[in-house]
Amino acid sequence: MKVTGLAVAAATALAVAVPGVAAAQDCDTITLGAAISLTGKYATNGIHTQNGYEFAIQKIKDNGGVMVDGKCYNFQVIYYDDESKGDRGATLTERLINQDGVQYMLGPYSSGLTKAIAPVTEQYQIPMIEAEGASRALFNQGYRYLFAVLSTSEQYLASAVALAALQAEKEGRDPSTVKVAVAVENDPFSLDIRAGVLDDAAKYGMQIVIDEKLPRDLSDMSSILTKVKLLKPDLLIVSGHSKGAATAVRQIEEMDVSVPMIAITHCEAADVTGNFGDAANGFLCSTQWAETLTYEDPIFGSAANFEAEFKAAYPDYEDKTVPYQVAQAAAAVYVFKDAFERAGSLDKEAVRDAIAATDLATFYGQIKFSDAGNNIAKPMVLRQIQDGAYNVVAPPDFASHPLEWPRP
Template sequence: MNPLTKGLALVAGLLAAGGAFAADGTIVLGAAVSLTGKYSTAGTHTKRGYDLAVARINQHGGVKVGDKTYNIAVQYYDDESTPARAAELAERLIKRDGVRFMLGPYSSGLTKAIAPVTEMYQVPMIEANGASRALFDKGYKYLFAVLSTSEQYLQEAINLAAEQAEKQGRKPSDVRVAVATENDPFSQDIRAGVLENAKSYGMKIVVDDKFPRDLSDMTATLVKVRALRPDILVASGHSKGAALVTRQMPEMKVKVPMVALTHCESAQITDQEKFGHHAEGTLCASQWAPTMTYRDNLFGSAADYAKLFEKTYGYVPPYQAAESSAAVEIYADAIHRAGSLDPKKVRDAIAATDMQTFYGNIRFDATGKNIAKPMVLRQIQKGAYVVVAPSKWATGKLEWPHP
């Protein structure tokens, strides 16, 4: 059994002791995570990210609080990808299990369901997978997010389209934009961010459509795109939307110089058995990439984290796992700096966080958003994801136009 596997086994053993603070000195974080239901794949990435960080922290001696040292563990419940169930389980964790510190679920919708519960009981929640900016206009004081909020996801694609126009001797205001988004809070935030950024350049929105409810056919939108010939198509419909765009564009012979999507990895659009080479050249929004130069003392570099995750779980970590690990790391750091297990003192320490992790820089504004880390765009080149924007983090050159 390798050291990390031993660490994960130790976590399971600690939880068997029960209680938020076990007799052997364990800080138990609570988490309702989607292990079944429509978010189960991303929920599994989330849980594995949490578990990897917990094992790593315990391997490094745990968390020192004053003159005592604690191990960390996570008490999980399956929220079944259902908001009502997530809220119910959050209350169970706090009231029945005595949890004083919460980790977030997967998705903005489930985070939205849990946040009023943790706020009511004044229990801090560091979440890693709820990106909707609507979470941060409610005045919550106990909610903190390590990820970039959703309106930022595809704004960099608009910046990139403006840059390409200038390289061609055109004005950014000449760029024509097509937008297709799912009718859910996350994707509508993305739409708002894209429209806002496009407006700042004076770009013209030639298509602004919503995906069909079942995300099974976007013929009506693609007919418009084919006729109006935009310079860039921006689309967000979670993994089903990414798969739909990648499949239907070549079927309908729709060609656009630049295509930018969310959820490329979870849709597995580089799988040639499913999609052939049709994903080649697609721009994919990402919170994080293993090639980035962030680093910390716990995991080392982003690349070091990716190697450890792949060794442990057998696949390259998606950003959902990385940001989940970062949330646990921030908790450990804040509890140490607070020098206390009092939730209010820990909450204040979280609010004062200003540090770099392997996942990126973390600094929260007054609403609990992380304002220190940008989104990145990765382009699929020869079946691999290559960071092409922002230029500060780029590891390769943009291939343009889209094949």
């Protein structure tokens, strides 16, 4: 894949050397860099990410390019393959910055690789917009040049808390009367989720009635479910990878546990609808984005339009749902376009400040960064399993289906 990278680099050099000839519509080129997993264990999602970037670049080009200070530009990306390895990612980033002279970066795939690259971009003061690293640990390091369009891991199930509060109000109850039970695995990802849920529950003044950590080799959670039966929480949160999802769905049915709202992660990984059929109905599952959301923007149109056009451009995706990894990658490129136009200059400090001030409505959701660089405007999407199908029920304003409450 290095060959591709070099070829692109050569093309870029040509484009820069002969402005107005190589690029279409007499536009100049802005070069972005990306070290991304095109081989190795993250290859599938790495390629989704790359496709998202490329699709967005083409769409922006078709819509008249990026207008900076009255002059037109198109994006071009120099890709290197990080082979899904952190040290490789850091080396390649250094190379992009020092040898290829890249001034702006798009993120890699996964939290781990973003963690490996961020110190390098930070050191060289290169703004990086990433779309695929959700770990909370990325955003408490005081990084100034790192921005993420996706929701971070502590938000994964926090929207279930908001939904429970909303439902309580609908029932004429105060949200502070809502009782929450939390059972998450003792690993960084799930503990982030727990932290987010506890924070949001505290904001509403909700009562946490169960707060337990699941073991790594969980295969039985009947003791927690017994407590759930006794303490009758209004919301049950379970996060424990696919074993947590499978164990929860199976034992909740076996033990006839009725909780009005249950939110879990890894529904698809555990294939709960395929494995447990009707027992999976009513569960809420979190995701970053779904094509049935009613978000829209002037470049990509609605979420559904994005999916249709992307499928037309990339026929490989014809038979499947477009993964959210593609959508968020495209959104990252869109944020760059918006920031360049508002900055009105190619100076990387000015661009960095413009990114930090982003407040953009996109097909992927609202994008607005906190001081730490994570997107605080887009809530996580919750889908409820209704008759074996995943239907978006939250955020309620953009949902395609109403929430079934209480859970059957």
